[in-house]
Amino acid sequence: MVDLNGQYEAIKEQVNASFTTILETSAFINGPEVHSFQKELEDYLGVKHVIPCANGTDALQIAMMGLGLQPGDEVITADFTFAATVEVIALLQLTPVLVDVLPDTFNIDPAAIERAITSKTKAIVPVHLFGQCANMDVILEIAEKHNLFVIEDNAQAIGATYTSKNGEKQKAGAIGHVAATSFFPSKNLGAYGDGGAIFTNDDKLAHTLRGIVNHGMYERYHHDVVGVNSRLDSLQAAVLRAKLPLLNEYNAKRRDSARKYNAAFENIAGILIPVTVNNCVGICDTCDCHVFHQYTLKITNGKRDALVKHLAEKGIPCGVYYPIPLHKQKAYVDDRYNDADFPVTNQLVKEVISLPMHTELDEEQINFITETIIGFVTA
Ligand SMILES: *Cc1c(COP(=O)(O)O)cnc(C)c1O
Numbered sequence: 482m483v484d485l486n487g488q489y490e491a492i493k494e495q496v497n498a499s500f501t502t503i504l505e506t507s508a509f510i511n512g513p514e515v516h517s518f519q520k521e522l523e524d525y526l527g528v529k530h531v532i533p534c535a536n537g538t539d540a541l542q543i544a545m546m547g548l549g550l551q552p553g554d555e556v557i558t559a560d561f562t563f564a565a566t567v568e569v570i571a572l573l574q575l576t577p578v579l580v581d582v583l584p585d586t587f588n589i590d591p592a593a594i595e596r597a598i599t600s601k602t603k604a605i606v607p608v609h610l611f612g613q614c615a616n617m618d619v620i621l622e623i624a625e626k627h628n629l630f631v632i633e634d635n636a637q638a639i640g641a642t643y644t645s646k647n648g649e650k651q652k653a654g655a656i657g658h659v660a661a662t663s664f665f666p667s668k669n670l671g672a673y674g675d676g677g678a679i680f681t682n683d684d685k686l687a688h689t690l691r692g693i694v695n696h697g698m699y700e701r702y703h704h705d706v707v708g709v710n711s712r713l714d715s716l717q718a719a720v721l722r723a724k725l726p727l728l729n730e731y732n733a734k735r736r737d738s739a740r741k742y743n744a745a746f747e748n749i750a751g752i753l754i755p756v757t758v759n760n761c762v763g764i765c766d767t768c769d770c771h772v773f774h775q776y777t778l779k780i781t782n783g784k785r786d787a788l789v790k791h792l793a794e795k796g797i798p799c800g801v802y803y804p805i806p807l808h809k810q811k812a813y814v815d816d817r818y819n820d821a822d823f824p825v826t827n828q829l830v831k832e833v834i835s836l837p838m839h840t841e842l843d844e845e846q847i848n849f850i851t852e853t854i855i856g857f858v859t860a
Contacts, residue, residue, distance in 0.1 A: 482798045483667045487841035488731070492723040499719035512715035518722045522678065525725060528655040530687035532679040533713035534694050537636040537663025540677040541606070542569040543711060544632050544659045547679075547690040550575050550603055557597050558606040558634075559589040560806045560826040566608055566634050567807050576601070577815075579808045581823045585756040587777070587833075588615040590825070594623055604630040609638035609653050611802075611835075612669070612735075612774035613757060617656045618646050624657075631657030635680075637774035639670045640732045644770065654680045659690075664713075664721055669735070669772055670728050672717040734840040735773040738847060742776055742836065745851035751782035751858045775802060775835040784858055785832055791857050797850055800835045 489496070503512060515533055522531045534540050550556065552574035558566050560579040570577040580593035587610045594605055605624055607615035617631075624631045635654035639662050642650050654660035662668075664676030681687050689706070692699045697708030713721075724731075743754045755778070757771045780788055785801075792799045806826040808818045820827070836850060 482800055482835075482837050483839045484841040485666060485671065485839075488724070488727075492720075492727070495723045496720055499723070500716060503715045503719060509715050510712055512718070514715045514718040514722060515713055518713075518718040518725070519678075521722060521725055525728070526652045526655050526680060528652070528660075528680045529682045529684065530680065530690075532681075532687060532690045532694060533718070534677045534679060534711040535713065536675040536711075537661055537665065537668075537677040538565040538569060539694075539709065539711040540661030540663065540679045541566060541632070541634060542572065543690060543693050543709065544661050544679050545569060545573055545575065545604070546693050546707075546709075547686055548604065548630050548632070548659065550630075553601065554603040555599060555601040556604045556606060556632075557594050557602060559608050559610070560808050560823050561587060561803060561829055562608040562610060562634070562807065563636070563803065564807065564810065564812075565636075566606055567813055570606070571813065575603075577813065578602070579806075579813070579818065579823075581825045582610075582829070583616075584825045584829070586613055586615075586758055587611060587829065588613065589620075591616050591619040591623060593822075594620065598623075598627050598629075602627065602629060604632055606632045606634055607657070608634040608636075609641060611755070611777055612638050612641055612772040613770070614638060614641055614643040614653050614656070616758075617643055621656070630659070633657040633660035635660045636663035636665075636668060638772055639668065640728045640769055641772040642769045655682070658683065659686060664717065669732060669774055670721060670724055672720050674714075674717050676713045676717040676721065677711075678713070729769065731840045732769050732772040734842075735776075735838060736769070736771065738838060738842045739771070739773045739776050741844070741847045742851060745847075745855065746778060749855055749859060751780060751784065752854070753779040753781055773838055775800070776838040777802065777833050777835045778854075779829070779832040780834055780858060781832060782858065785834055788834060788854065788857055792853065795853050797853060798837055801830075801833060802835050803833075804830055806830055 638653040641653040
């Protein structure tokens with residue numbers, strides 16, 4: 482599914498040199514690499530504050546802590562996402578409110594958000610799933626109308642650009658009140674271990690967050706709020722610094738592979754290709770409207786599970802993200818949910834399949850993958 486070795490070959494000298502310096506200076510935690518990476522990422526995203534932390538799950542949790550959300554506050558998020566999003570809501574004793582997604586983009590359905598709002602709703606967490614932003618124009622309108630925070634889960638869409646209906650372009654993660662991202666190795670900007678970051682344009686919130694990541698300390702050994710210990714280490718920051726200047730190139734390669742996949746799969750009965758929206762047409766050349774963290778097809782003729790088996794036999798990796806709706810996961814079942822309110826997610830879990838997608842895919846691999854899939858689905 483991913484090939485991280487090719488990327489390493491290209492940045493080997495820089496990474497190895499940085500690692501040597503870090504090892505020789507023992508600046509493992511909060512070293513200069515972390516600070517430089519923070520600044521460079523702020524510039525890249527066009528966001529005022531980046532607060533590095535230990536992983537994407539922590540980033541989501543710390544964002545919610547920083548906003549002062551309290552037990553019992555309701556937080557609306559998507560039924561079709563990785564569990565980390567809902568996990569931190571539950572851990573903080575906030576009330577997760579799962580809602581359905583849209584069948585074309587797999588992203589949270591703004592109309593379902595509106596229906597789920599109560600007097601206890603405090604925040605919306607849109608997940609920019611598979612590399613494409615949720616409909617932020619409408620989500621921001623809803624949030625403003627109901628006085629809600631918008632926390633972007635940007636773990637899968639770093640580098641993506643969102644074009645608002647007024648034509649304004651912003652980087653994913655720089656749009657809501659606060660955003661969380663992950664530098665897990667397989668993410669579009671991946672470290673060689675765990676890492677994450679929180680983004681915000683709000684000076685006061687940024688200050689609060691910087692304390693929370695460091696045991697609630699704003700002055701050494703003065704603990705003003707309950708915090709956590711969540712740090713990006715210098716070795717990971719060095720890797721991320723080497724990769725950040727290449728992120729646009731990485732994402733362009735992913736889009737290029739997605740175009741080739743699309744060209745092969747469009748007009749094949751039983752296969753639906755991923756849809757790119759948000760005021761862009763197709764996979765455009767001019768902006769990073771979709772950064773294809775995953776390239777995900779829908780197999781609409783009931784052959785998805787058989788296809789997964791067939792690909793395994795042919796030695797082609799694939800993934801089903803995600804096989805079970807969150808509202809049906811044991812940890813998150815709740816009387817408040819009515820299964821009939823999740824028709825899209827319930828259908829998607831039966832149809833989706835994600836194909837190999839990384840920066841080292843070549844034409845021959847793509848041809849083998851597309852021919853194998855088309856041969857099986859249309860047989
Ligand atoms: C990867 C991911 C996370 C969690 O990131 P970690 O760094 O693994 O903790 C959260 N949300 C989504 C949507 C993700 O894909």
